[in-house]
Amino acid sequence: MKFITAIILTALLSFTIGLFTALPWWSFAITTLIIAAAIHQKPWKAFLAAFVAQFVLWAVLAFIIDIANQHLLSVKVATILPLHGSYILLIFITAFIGALVAGLSALTGSFLRKR
Amino acid sequence: MRIVPLIISGTVTTALIVALNMQLPVGATKTPRLGYFLSPQQGFWQNAEPADVLFDKNISINGIKSAAEVYFDDRLVPHIYAESDADAYFVQGYLHAKFRLWQMEFQTYIAAGRLSEIIGEDGVKTDKYFRRLGMVYGAEQSLKAMEDNPETRAATDAYTDGVNAYIKSLKESDIPFEYKLLDYKPEMWSNLKTVLFLKFMSFDLTGQGDDDLKMTNTRNLLGYDTFKKLFPERSNLLDPIIPKGTAFAAPSIAVKTPANVDSAYFNSNNNAVTATAPIIPNKNNGSNNWAVSGTKTKSGKPILCNDPHLGLNLPSLWYEMQITTPTQNTYGASFPGAPSIIIGFNDSIAWGVTNAGRDVKDFYDIKFRDTTMQEYWFNNTWKKTEFRKELIKIKNKPNDTETIAMTVFGPVMYDRNYKSKNEDGQYIAVRWTAHDASNELLTFYKLNRAKSYTDYVDAITSFECPGQNFVFASVSGDIAIRQQGKFVAKWKRQGDFIQPGTDSNFMWQGYIPATENPQMINPVRGFVSSANQMAVDSAYPYYLGRAANFPVFRGLIINRKLSEMNNITPQDMQKLQTDNYSVLAEFARPFLLKYLDETKLNAEEKNQLDILKAWNFENNINEKGATIFKIFWDSVYKQTYADEFGKSKLPLSWPDQPTLVDALKDSAYAFADDINTSDKKETWKDVVLIAFQKASKTLFKTSQENKLEWGVFKDTYVNHLLKIPALSRLHLPIGGGAESINATTANHGPSWRMIVQLTDKIEAFAVYPGGQSGNPGSKFYDTFIDSWVSGKYYSVLFLNKQEARHNNRIKWHFTFTKA
Numbered sequence: 046m047k048f049i050t051a052i053i054l055t056a057l058l059s060f061t062i063g064l065f066t067a068l069p070w071w072s073f074a075i076t077t078l079i080i081a082a083a084i085h086q087k088p089w090k091a092f093l094a095a096f097v098a099q100f101v102l103w104a105v106l107a108f109i110i111d112i113a114n115q116h117l118l119s120v121k122v123a124t125i126l127p128l129h130g131s132y133i134l135l136i137f138i139t140a141f142i143g144a145l146v147a148g149l150s151a152l153t154g155s156f157l158r159k160r
Numbered sequence: 161m162r163i164v165p166l167i168i169s170g171t172v173t174t175a176l177i178v179a180l181n182m183q184l185p186v187g188a189t190k191t192p193r194l195g196y197f198l199s200p201q202q203g204f205w206q207n208a209e210p211a212d213v214l215f216d217k218n219i220s221i222n223g224i225k226s227a228a229e230v231y232f233d234d235r236l237v238p239h240i241y242a243e244s245d246a247d248a249y250f251v252q253g254y255l256h257a258k259f260r261l262w263q264m265e266f267q268t269y270i271a272a273g274r275l276s277e278i279i280g281e282d283g284v285k286t287d288k289y290f291r292r293l294g295m296v297y298g299a300e301q302s303l304k305a306m307e308d309n310p311e312t313r314a315a316t317d318a319y320t321d322g323v324n325a326y327i328k329s330l331k332e333s334d335i336p337f338e339y340k341l342l343d344y345k346p347e348m349w350s351n352l353k354t355v356l357f358l359k360f361m362s363f364d365l366t367g368q369g370d371d372d373l374k375m376t377n378t379r380n381l382l383g384y385d386t387f388k389k390l391f392p393e394r395s396n397l398l399d400p401i402i403p404k405g406t407a408f409a410a411p412s413i414a415v416k417t418p419a420n421v422d423s424a425y426f427n428s429n430n431n432a433v434t435a436t437a438p439i440i441p442n443k444n445n446g447s448n449n450w451a452v453s454g455t456k457t458k459s460g461k462p463i464l465c466n467d468p469h470l471g472l473n474l475p476s477l478w479y480e481m482q483i484t485t486p487t488q489n490t491y492g493a494s495f496p497g498a499p500s501i502i503i504g505f506n507d508s509i510a511w512g513v514t515n516a517g518r519d520v521k522d523f524y525d526i527k528f529r530d531t532t533m534q535e536y537w538f539n540n541t542w543k544k545t546e547f548r549k550e551l552i553k554i555k556n557k558p559n560d561t562e563t564i565a566m567t568v569f570g571p572v573m574y575d576r577n578y579k580s581k582n583e584d585g586q587y588i589a590v591r592w593t594a595h596d597a598s599n600e601l602l603t604f605y606k607l608n609r610a611k612s613y614t615d616y617v618d619a620i621t622s623f624e625c626p627g628q629n630f631v632f633a634s635v636s637g638d639i640a641i642r643q644q645g646k647f648v649a650k651w652k653r654q655g656d657f658i659q660p661g662t663d664s665n666f667m668w669q670g671y672i673p674a675t676e677n678p679q680m681i682n683p684v685r686g687f688v689s690s691a692n693q694m695a696v697d698s699a700y701p702y703y704l705g706r707a708a709n710f711p712v713f714r715g716l717i718i719n720r721k722l723s724e725m726n727n728i729t730p731q732d733m734q735k736l737q738t739d740n741y742s743v744l745a746e747f748a749r750p751f752l753l754k755y756l757d758e759t760k761l762n763a764e765e766k767n768q769l770d771i772l773k774a775w776n777f778e779n780n781i782n783e784k785g786a787t788i789f790k791i792f793w794d795s796v797y798k799q800t801y802a803d804e805f806g807k808s809k810l811p812l813s814w815p816d817q818p819t820l821v822d823a824l825k826d827s828a829y830a831f832a833d834d835i836n837t838s839d840k841k842e843t844w845k846d847v848v849l850i851a852f853q854k855a856s857k858t859l860f861k862t863s864q865e866n867k868l869e870w871g872v873f874k875d876t877y878v879n880h881l882l883k884i885p886a887l888s889r890l891h892l893p894i895g896g897g898a899e900s901i902n903a904t905t906a907n908h909g910p911s912w913r914m915i916v917q918l919t920d921k922i923e924a925f926a927v928y929p930g931g932q933s934g935n936p937g938s939k940f941y942d943t944f945i946d947s948w949v950s951g952k953y954y955s956v957l958f959l960n961k962q963e964a965r966h967n968n969r970i971k972w973h974f975t976f977t978k979a
Binding site (some may be wrong): 113114124157 | 172177180194211216257331337341367
């Protein structure tokens with residue numbers, strides 16, 4: 046139950062803080078860390094919950110934008126980066142990078158608590 | 161707390177964020193800040209515009225005086241309806257920024273010599289060049305002129321306010337894509353930036369002057385007498401803008417050739433220059449324009465056409481729009497970065513421009529007392545140098561200060577401190593009309609409101625740099641053309657080479673009064689036209705600059721076709737503007753075939769020759785003959801002149817194409833001889849045979865690669881300003897060529913095509929190789945390119961406010977109200 050709660054809260058707060066676009070892009074690392082510290086889980090579970098939450102959040106956000114945009118920009122960016130023009134790979138990498146930052150933040154957060 | 165894991169985990173997390181928050185070097189370039197760039201809520205994803213986006217908006221904003229409305233049509237062309245001129249320009253600035261902010265700013269950064277602030281050290285070379293050329297200096301002078309005039313001041317102030325109102329309204333996540341890619345942020349706009357942008361156009365369109373250095377080397381190599389043979393004052397093929405035989409009034413300025421001109425200038429071979437400009441405007445920068453009177457049209461009313469040939473870039477240099485206020489109702493192409501319409505029409509008149517190509521940039525050899533450059537020798541005395549310091553900020557590096565020596569002529573462009581392949585230690589100052597205070601915007605401001613021929617003349621008279629051929633037509637039936645600019649009254653061949661900088665006799669002696677500029681109204685032949693050719697024949701009393709500045713072929717074919725055409729419709733004009741015929745090939749091929757001894761060719765060569773023989777002179781995409789001609793012709797050119805010009809390692813100017821065409825008529829042409837063979841005197845027969853055999857090898861390879869068809873061979877593309885292929889449009893199947901009316905080469909060509917029929921209800925057609933949105937994530941980014949490629953035009957919506965409200969091609973609506 047804690048695991049699911051952590052996922053939902055992490056995603057929700059990440060999304061919310063992301064609406065404040067004047068804040069740095071990595072602000073979700075702070076909210077994620079706080080949640081991991083607040084909802085006590087085993088470190089690997091805290092990591093996984095945040096990883097999944099952020100991965101799904103960023104993948105879904107990017108996916109929705111990309112569909113509406115008919116892949117116009119994603120294909121161009123995936124050529125520049127270079128990912129052979131694959132928008133799927135670009136969405137995956139986007140989600141993965143966010144997830145990794147979130148996961149590590151949550152791990153750090155979980156270590157803030159006593160065993 | 162578990163201290164050790166905490167520290168490790170905290171460190172790793174921080175390190176990852178730091179790494180994702182910086183630009184990482186990859187080869188010669190850098191990545192964006194990846195975490196930021198990929199963030200769906202802040203990064204590039206936010207620039208991915210929904211395909212079904214609704215642009216409608218009610219904008220309540222500070223800076224607008226009363227109110228304005230904007231109707232966007234289905235091509236995203238805005239039609240502005242404002243109650244005052246100030247509000248219209250405010251909205252124009254806002255819209256330019258909304259759709260083109262990044263390019264506006266990027267172009268002015270380049271013009272101001274500030275590229276290093278964006279891209280770091282790689283930009284320093286470009287920045288130093290523009291600083292030394294005096295771009296900022298010139299812009300400062302012109303800013304004063306522009307702000308001294310109440311009309312242009314008010315227009316530009318309002319425009320700047322509009323741009324800044326948009327920038328202030330921008331959320332971090334909404335800044336254009338390229339800022340995110342290169343990792344910097346927009347800064348506030350200013351009137352100076354508008355002037356800098358216009359100066360950049362002056363730079364781009366007066367580049368012919370830069371050839372002085374190379375011309376000097378060529379003269380030194382050949383000697384002045386031989387030079388004159390290869391570089392005649394005028395091409396024999398020339399069909400000038402003002403027809404041959406026109407009488408001109410006596411000149412009001414008597415230009416004095418310096419007494420010592422032969423020894424100190426023509427025959428002085430002491431300026432071997434290694435310096436070359438790092439950025440040279442494209443030689444093909446030019447344009448076509450023409451207007452036909454009602455006697456030649458089906459409607460009985462004039463038709464005006466214009467297509468400026470410039471570099472083909474994305475986002476496009478042009479932004480199409482309509483501006484309606486109580487003082488004007490104007491439609492056309494605007495420059496993102498400047499108020500008003502630059503090429504277009506209003507209720508009463510239409511106008512267009514082509515480049516005049518006159519030489520208004522000269523170089524002077526300065527003798528400094530010593531390397532400190534504190535004093536220079538001028539009119540038999542040591543004169544004190546003034547210095548101008550320019551600060552160059554470099555991203556992630558300490559600032560650099562460029563100290564520029566200023567002389568009576570202008571800034572010292574090349575000296576020992578500035579190494580642009582400049583190893584000879586000479587000091588060369590540049591004198592350029594763009595250094596002077598001038599107010600080009602006033603011309604466009606007035607043209608936008610002009611009602612008649614008199615208004616048109618009044619509008620263009622103040623136009624100084626870059627000199628243009630302004631074509632004109634009115635609903636009342638007049639057609640006219642005038643070459644307008646601040647043109648230097650020069651003695652013959654003044655400024656073709658580097659001039660002595662020690663003697664005031666070599667300075668410019670004055671400027672030709674506007675009334676003496678080449679001009680024509682309602683000629684009997686029923687049309688006026690220009691295509692960058694020399695404006696006048698030798699009866700004109702002033703020197704216009706070297707013939708190399710003035711291409712001849714497009715002018716010839718335009719005039720020939722217009723003479724033959726009658727009962728003309730806008731559709732006929734569309735065909736004419738996109739005509740691919742090569743008059744160069746028409747002139748040259750008969751001679752090439754005459755001189756070529758077919759019996760000496762092998763089967764493959766014969767085969768290629770047969771295709772060339774059957775070719776119809778059309779540079780159409782599927783024509784192999786066009787490619788064969790091009791490679792063969794280039795080969796003949798090289799075979800003819802490479803022996804003479806190969807003797808020097810210095811940068812040289814080579815003869816013009818028309819010179820070679822003309823030379824082919826001379827069966828005993830001296831330069832046909834290969835000076836490297838002492839035992840034999842070659843003639844055209846030898847040159848053409850060797851040239852064809854060499855060309856044939858290239859052609860065979862081209863054919864193996866399946867690139868023999870002209871469209872594939874020419875391989876036209878529209879390049880993103882950052883030269884990123886993914887943001888560009890490549891391999892466009894479009895015909896034409898430098899010598900065709902459709903002057904499309906690889907990355908250069910008609911950047912805006914416009915046809916205006918001046919019936920009481922104006923009918924206009926236009927297209928440009930770009931799209932209204934500068935956002936690579938918008939479907940409006942490159943919307944018009946395919947139409948442009950296939951020679952199609954859009955029928956322009958020119959509406960009053962009432963019509964705009966109800967027109968079914970109007971899709972979106974902005975309302976601006978006072979906050």
